[in-house]
Amino acid sequence: MEAGRSPNIEIIANAELQEVSGSAGDFRVKILRRPRYVDVTKCTGCGVCSQYCPVIIPDPHDQNLSGKKAIDILYTQAVPSAYFVDSDYCLFLNKQECKQCTRACQIGAVNFDQKPEVVDYQVGAIILTTGFKEFDPDRISAYHYNDSPNIVTGLEFERISSASGPYMGKIQRPSDLKKPERIAFILCAGSRSSVSGNSYCSSVCCKYAVKDAIVALEHEPDLDITIFFIDMRMHGKGLENFYERAKESGVKFIRSRVSDVKPDSHTEDITVKYIAEDSSLQEETFNLIILPMGLEASHGNFALARATGIDLNQYGFCRTGLFHPLSCTREGIYVAGGFRGPMALPDTVTQASGAAVCAAELLFPARRTLISEKQFPEERSVEEENLRIGVFVCNCGKNINGVVDVPEVKKYAARLTDVVMSADNLYSCSEDAQRLIKETIVREKLNRVVIAACTPRTHEPLFQETTREAGLNKCLVEMVNIRDQCSWVHAHEKAEATKKAKDLVRMAVAKARLIQALDEPVIDVVPKGLIIGGGLAGMTAALSLADQGFESFLIEKTGQLGGNLHNIHYTLEGEDPQDYLKQVVDLVREHKLIQVFTEAEIESVNGFVGNFQTAINTLQGSEKKIVELQHGIIIIATGAVSFRPDEYMYGKNDHVMLQHELEGQLASSRFVPGDKDSVVMIQCVGSRDDKHRYCSSICCSMAVKNALKIKEINPSTNVYILYRDMRTYGFHEDYYVQARKQGVVFIRYDRNYKPEVAEVDGRLQVTVRDLLINKDVVVDARLLALSTAIVPQKDDILERALPVPRSEDGFFLESHVQLKPVDSYLDGIYICGMAQFPKTIDEAIAQAKAAASKAGILLARGYVKAEPVISSCDPDICVGCGICEYFCPYNAIKMKKVGKRKKAEIITAACKGCGVCASYCPTRAISMGRFTDDQIVAQIEAFGETVMVKEQKAW
């Protein structure tokens, strides 16, 4: 929606990139625009064409579980929100007859004369986000996907359990629409298998299977759910907790290899044959089977690669480098999301921000040259006018109209005090309705507007824009929620829902009579950044800000830049991290826009988004000094460290070490693996247990990396990896397979039977219960490497100075896990790198870029606009008691001496408009924009007043 509304984004739907010529900064691209046979500028999305269309086709959005018309919209939130003719099915396009839609469309938006056209564009940079494709279950015959409607893919099940899906959110099986009693998920369908051709791990299937299982249980608590898996890969923030929750809710997890899935043609049930962990052959019967399919490269990737001149990897995904994870092989072309490889939503969003900043860096010299900003007419002053309220009631197609009697509400609204007109719209948010509302405001000289429609949370900005376009201040519109909180939730009580809608409209009109035009305060931003932490993430963020033209201060606690990267000497991908580290440190040190402070500690942070003041204690010459810094944003990149355990003889025996210590010894040849030596690695030390409940994500890959290194140095050395689940997600799976092939022995242990380590005759002895044969295995180890949890840096001083919320594990919290993965809870403060969660080198770089991208938006804009919901204080009434300052949760009120008395002063940029101050103020000196005492009291009175109509006002 936001992208659709931006004047700086042109959406070209139904198009294909055909050719890219030129070079970075000056590309020429040819784009084939296919006809949609509907004029996007005319279509209002009313849907009448679709009602008249006689052709019913499978609905791809519902995974073909339901039908739609040959002229339709993909889903209700689609942008552009215009209808679309499916040329494969349309009767007119195929048989030259019908054209019902053309006749049905009142405004002539349907246009069968549209032809494909090739359009040339000139662009500076290209970002490829073409996504992935779900693996086709037909390709594995053992799943019998086509033999039973009750074997569904993960995406099909998403639609089955969705409230807006084909079964309205009821868990039913497709064959007989009956509620299943027993359902099963079979994981690694089309992944981690040479049969499918996709040897990599799709990274997301375990997670979404667990999510779907939990959602299904929320719908139907008595469902019996089984998940068949090889390794449960619940790496990533918060996901291990989710896994534990699923187990507690009764989901059964069976570690197994499924060999056959057999549908019964009579009962329509399905029998699953599998090899259990103890190698026994078992079978169980279920009513519904879900195959959470793996993700693979789209068919179109090869054509795209040809057109753009970029390389793909061996699986058909975009080829990128470890240190340049968002750059394609051709300069000036960047990539994010599923086209790079399988990944979860937060990574996709992070990479999208990161790719955007890559383009911003490249195009920095041309910044602000081609943007267009929306122009609004001058605001009409309404202060002196008599109240003229207009009420617009939305039908929302059938969404409101199907339950609430809209004409009745419209008639009722017209009778309310100061209401001069009321009208109803089919879709108030459609372009034609917007035009109509604007014209009505001007024609009827309205000075307050009430929109009874959906929720202000999503649509208030749209209607505020409409009123601005009609010359009214954006605060002169008030929304009434008669869809999300009325028609949708009282679908079977039409009379009561209509009554409720009328009451809500009356209350809103009562409030609207008191609303006033308000200014949006604008606060300047200091165009500099502060980055806390000089590791890879911090340095990457600083360089990105610098390449966007912004100065930054980079604060490092220790004496040298580089952080954990100093401990990484080789990588699975074969690239040299120390060489890269040196390059980055040199770039940072030499960049004139980056000021580095080492041995620096934060003393205090004051201020708010756009205007921070930070005092640091740092080494200047030979002595420590306090330095004051002014900056507009903060990026937190404080990193994480390996947990040091007190078990497995760590610290007691020199041959027991952490995984990165082993890496250091292998790199420096301090440890040279001998022919008959055995090296044992234990995974999940202090991880996924009571100490640290989360999975640290990267330790499995690290162990495989070190195991492969040992085998490379001496193939005769025995390597044992004792693990709980191997979580070598994504393309790292290939290295796990390679390690197995090279003879690395993987032994699974259970959390309740942890390996035991003893010193026998001066040698290390490791004993582990092998669950495959149910016997103890004893290994004499020359060296024991522990893969311990990655824990966040602890820094009490920083925590006091900068109280940014963290998770219970101590990692910084993002303000929205999926959609705002680098924004902290506080405005103007961003997080990246291992301070957010343990991650690989490429993930850390992508996230640092994303944080610099978000920060760059604010710094480039140069100002912060505060929403006019914020608090204001009347100094004539304020008695200076200071209770507001005490209670303000955002430190947005400071008591300031004015003459002889103290008065409350609101810091505009820090105020969130919560109104705690106003509710405590004993003299009512504080007033909240758009939520004043008077307005709320008027709503309360209108709630009680069942008749607030004009006739009564005369009494």
Place this chain on the structure above:
Amino acid sequence: MVNEPKILGFLCHWCCYAAADAAGVARFQYPPNIRVIRVMCAGRIDPLFILDGFLNGADGIFVGG
């Protein structure tokens, strides 16, 4: 009318109001007795608003924040 109480609700924009919207998106059904006033935070609610609500005929007040 004994069984049809009039309930006045004050919902925080960021949490409970959003949750009430989500209930709508999921098409959860609940009795139509509540009339909602949106506020930017439950902390905005002056105790007098509650008394005012009762004075204006509310049988119950729902504060969601």
